[in-house]
Amino acid sequence: MAIRRRDFLKSTAAVAASVGLPRLARGNEAAGIYDIERFGNARILHLTDTHAQLNPVYFREPSVNIGVSEMTGRPPHLVGRAFLERFGIRPDSADAYAFTCVEFEKSAGRFGKLGGFAHLKTLIDRLRGDAGEKHSVLVDGGDLWQGTGLANIMRGRDMVEAANLLGIEAMTGHWEFTYGEQALRDNLDHFKGEFLAQNVFLTEEAAFNDARAFDKASGRVFKPSTIKELGGYRVAIVGQAFPYVPIAHPKRFTPDWTFGIREEELQKHVDALRGNDKVDAVILLSHNGMDVDLKLASRVTGIDVILGGHTHDAVPQPIAVKNASGTTLVTNAGSNGKFLAVLDLALDKGKVSDVKYHLLPVYSELLKPDPAMAELIGRVRAPFVTDWTEKIATPDRLLYRRDNFAGPVDELICAALRTELDAEIALSPGFRWGVTALSGQPLTMEDLLAETAISYPETYVQEMTGAEIKDVLEDICDNLFNADPYYQQGGDMVRAGGLGYTCMPTAAIGSRISELRLDNGKALVANHRYKVAGWASVNGQQGAPVWDVVGKYLRSGRMMPERLGSGVTLKGVEGNPGIAGQG
Amino acid sequence: MTTTTGPGPLATRRLILQGAASVALIGLGNLPFAPVRAAANDKYPEEAFKQKSEADAIKALYGKTAEPSDKIKLDAPEIAENGGVVPISVTTTLDKVTSISFFVAENPSALAASYKIPDGTVPSVANRLKMAKTTNVTAIVEADGKLYSATKEVKVTVGGCGG
Numbered sequence: 001m002a003i004r005r006r007d008f009l010k011s012t013a014a015v016a017a018s019v020g021l022p023r024l025a026r027g028n029e030a031a032g033i034y035d036i037e038r039f040g041n042a043r044i045l046h047l048t049d050t051h052a053q054l055n056p057v058y059f060r061e062p063s064v065n066i067g068v069s070e071m072t073g074r075p076p077h078l079v080g081r082a083f084l085e086r087f088g089i090r091p092d093s094a095d096a097y098a099f100t101c102v103e104f105e106k107s108a109g110r111f112g113k114l115g116g117f118a119h120l121k122t123l124i125d126r127l128r129g130d131a132g133e134k135h136s137v138l139v140d141g142g143d144l145w146q147g148t149g150l151a152n153i154m155r156g157r158d159m160v161e162a163a164n165l166l167g168i169e170a171m172t173g174h175w176e177f178t179y180g181e182q183a184l185r186d187n188l189d190h191f192k193g194e195f196l197a198q199n200v201f202l203t204e205e206a207a208f209n210d211a212r213a214f215d216k217a218s219g220r221v222f223k224p225s226t227i228k229e230l231g232g233y234r235v236a237i238v239g240q241a242f243p244y245v246p247i248a249h250p251k252r253f254t255p256d257w258t259f260g261i262r263e264e265e266l267q268k269h270v271d272a273l274r275g276n277d278k279v280d281a282v283i284l285l286s287h288n289g290m291d292v293d294l295k296l297a298s299r300v301t302g303i304d305v306i307l308g309g310h311t312h313d314a315v316p317q318p319i320a321v322k323n324a325s326g327t328t329l330v331t332n333a334g335s336n337g338k339f340l341a342v343l344d345l346a347l348d349k350g351k352v353s354d355v356k357y358h359l360l361p362v363y364s365e366l367l368k369p370d371p372a373m374a375e376l377i378g379r380v381r382a383p384f385v386t387d388w389t390e391k392i393a394t395p396d397r398l399l400y401r402r403d404n405f406a407g408p409v410d411e412l413i414c415a416a417l418r419t420e421l422d423a424e425i426a427l428s429p430g431f432r433w434g435v436t437a438l439s440g441q442p443l444t445m446e447d448l449l450a451e452t453a454i455s456y457p458e459t460y461v462q463e464m465t466g467a468e469i470k471d472v473l474e475d476i477c478d479n480l481f482n483a484d485p486y487y488q489q490g491g492d493m494v495r496a497g498g499l500g501y502t503c504m505p506t507a508a509i510g511s512r513i514s515e516l517r518l519d520n521g522k523a524l525v526a527n528h529r530y531k532v533a534g535w536a537s538v539n540g541q542q543g544a545p546v547w548d549v550v551g552k553y554l555r556s557g558r559m560m561p562e563r564l565g566s567g568v569t570l571k572g573v574e575g576n577p578g579i580a581g582q583g
Numbered sequence: 584m585t586t587t588t589g590p591g592p593l594a595t596r597r598l599i600l601q602g603a604a605s606v607a608l609i610g611l612g613n614l615p616f617a618p619v620r621a622a623a624n625d626k627y628p629e630e631a632f633k634q635k636s637e638a639d640a641i642k643a644l645y646g647k648t649a650e651p652s653d654k655i656k657l658d659a660p661e662i663a664e665n666g667g668v669v670p671i672s673v674t675t676t677l678d679k680v681t682s683i684s685f686f687v688a689e690n691p692s693a694l695a696a697s698y699k700i701p702d703g704t705v706p707s708v709a710n711r712l713k714m715a716k717t718t719n720v721t722a723i724v725e726a727d728g729k730l731y732s733a734t735k736e737v738k739v740t741v742g743g744c745g746g
Contacts, residue, residue: 246664478740
């Protein structure tokens with residue numbers, strides 16, 4: 001594949017532009033994509049939601065990411081050309097390819113894959129070298145240990161090794177918790193950095209039974225924060241784990257722990273860092289999701305920057321949020337290792353006087369892979385690679401997942417579930433991880449595992465009434481479109497196979513979903529019972545792992561059903577720039 | 584106060600462990616144990632616990648209506664981790680507090696618990712609510728003969744599908 005280096009060079013400067021705030025310095029026109037002018041006295045490098053993608057990937061950003069209520073049309077709820085316009089990115093550029101879905105397939109051939117830990121290692125080492133010794137720190141926002149077959153079978157241990165070599169000094173978590181407490185603690189025993197979470201506490205039962213905790217008095221299970229000396233200043237990094245772990249995942253993985261946003265505890269902790277520890281800056285390393293972070297920034301004071309993740313939003317510039325005592329910048333750094341965020345701080349005694357932020361796309365073909373990391377990746381993959389490189393299908397279309405309501409990956413999973421488990425309807429979770437596979441390229445078991453590898457993959461078939469199905473759709477839709485971000489969990493709408501419906505995202509819970517109908521056109525009847533197949537249930541299930549079910553379906557030579565599209569008709573969001581081709 | 588086995592008394596024990604022992608618990612919904620009373624003249628509000636709707640329960644318990652107050656701090660999760668045991672707590676800076684009660688609007692019987700606050704006691708109580716579905720939780724504080732309220736929606740979700 002011929003890479004046109006000139007294309008890369010002339011197209012990336014726009015992203016380094018100023019965020020347009022008085023307190024922020026203006027970016028400069030970088031000579032090379034990764035030549036970032038020295039600025040300030042402390043550099044924080046931020047990775048998030050890599051989902052264990054050790055090797056470079058294709059990942060198509062969403063064409064539907066609707067914001068409702070106050071978030072209508074505001075970043076991150078802009079897609080396609082509306083996104084390019086908002087951030088001043090040229091449509092045919094490498095950055096347009098990295099940040100949006102615009103002409104994805106065409107550009108994939110032109111600019112290649114992004115990410116990869118060996119490539120990240122080269123880039124990170126270079127940026128830390130530029131900053132100088134004791135002037136930089138590398139942090140990870142979580143979802144580091146899950147997302148591939150390898151990470152799943154090794155319960156994240158491969159990623160701990162990669163994180164150590166990469167030099168991650170602090171992290172928080174989300175899917176990390178889905179391996180259960182013992183596996184999490186075993187991994188952390190091997191992790192050279194610190195696992196931070198101010199919002200994970202022992203349940204009262206666990207505290208009463210004297211369960212292990214970082215701080216018995218408060219019940220905090222993990223260290224809430226760490227203080228790093230950078231350029232002679234003290235920078236506090238506070239961890240904020242995903243607040244809804246026991247709700248979004250089976251509670252059996254974390255029976256002793258209780259989560260939540262914990263605004264009040266966070267405020268007290270930030271106040272103590274400023275008042276007692278006399279830190280010069282406070283950074284929140286967050287797995288809240290961007291909408292939640294934006295609200296939190298308006299209510300909790302004393303945080304300089306929120307380095308955000310979870311919702312996989314690649315937002316090129318920080319969003320400034322005013323609160324009672326000043327301004328907090330909120331970022332979100334994309335997913336799958338596609339991006340590395342560079343936060344340069346100009347620190348003074350007790351304050352951040354200036355900030356510059358770059359969200360750098362990690363163009364794999366422009367970075368020489370680090371030999372030591374490449375060796376590590378080869379070594380951890382070796383025992384499993386041969387089993388998983390067998391071609392199981394050749395997709396007849398682009399397979400991607402990310403979108404609010406549907407994507408070809410999940411249409412394929414639903415088709416497989418319905419066929420193999422003989423069900424009228426299939427439901428598949430709206431995960432935002434899972435890489436993109438190009439049309440006409442061989443699809444392997446490793447690729448399929450990158451869409452499905454979780455610690456609760458069991459499939460199920462159960463009978464549900466039409467009313468129950470509607471309730472489930474309403475419930476999950478509210479997790480996505482509740483007007484108050486604190487009631488959102490991140491993730492996308494559950495995918496429905498064999499079932500179409502109309503959705504009005506701006507309505508209230510109970511009235512968003514209507515006109516439910518089966519594939520044969522018949523309306524769903526409230527008190528009729530339907531056979532429903534699915535996977536990733538929060539209740540324990542006994543069926544075969546979903547990757548075996550989908551693998552069997554693909555090996556039999558079947559692909560996608562003829563009918564395209566999700567069967568979801570949207571209402572009330574005309575003109576919303578969170579839908580490609582609108583706004 | 585004695586404890587026996589079962590979910591109700593366990594909840595009671597936890598209240599004591601939390602330092603809420605000075606608060607007299609006079610009811611926990613339909614939990615099967617005898618009410619404990621702080622004063623001899625406090626009658627178990629049987630009628631109030633029987634009422635279906637929140638408005639009827641408040642009327643039966645207090646005989647008047649409440650006005651919203653920002654002096655009440657109602658702490659409850661936005662999304663419940665377990666609808667069977669939803670932690671909730673109330674503190675208030677209102678003066679002369681004589682009682683605090685919890686209501687769950689969509690529960691079969693709205694009144695969940697009511698506490699008498701003896702003179703000189705810090706008005707701070709915590710409890711665990713059982714909730715079948717997403718609904719508003721209301722705390723009523725009786726202070727200086729008047730009623731004040733704070734409300735928060737608590738979501739009880741089927742879960743799953745986290746990004």
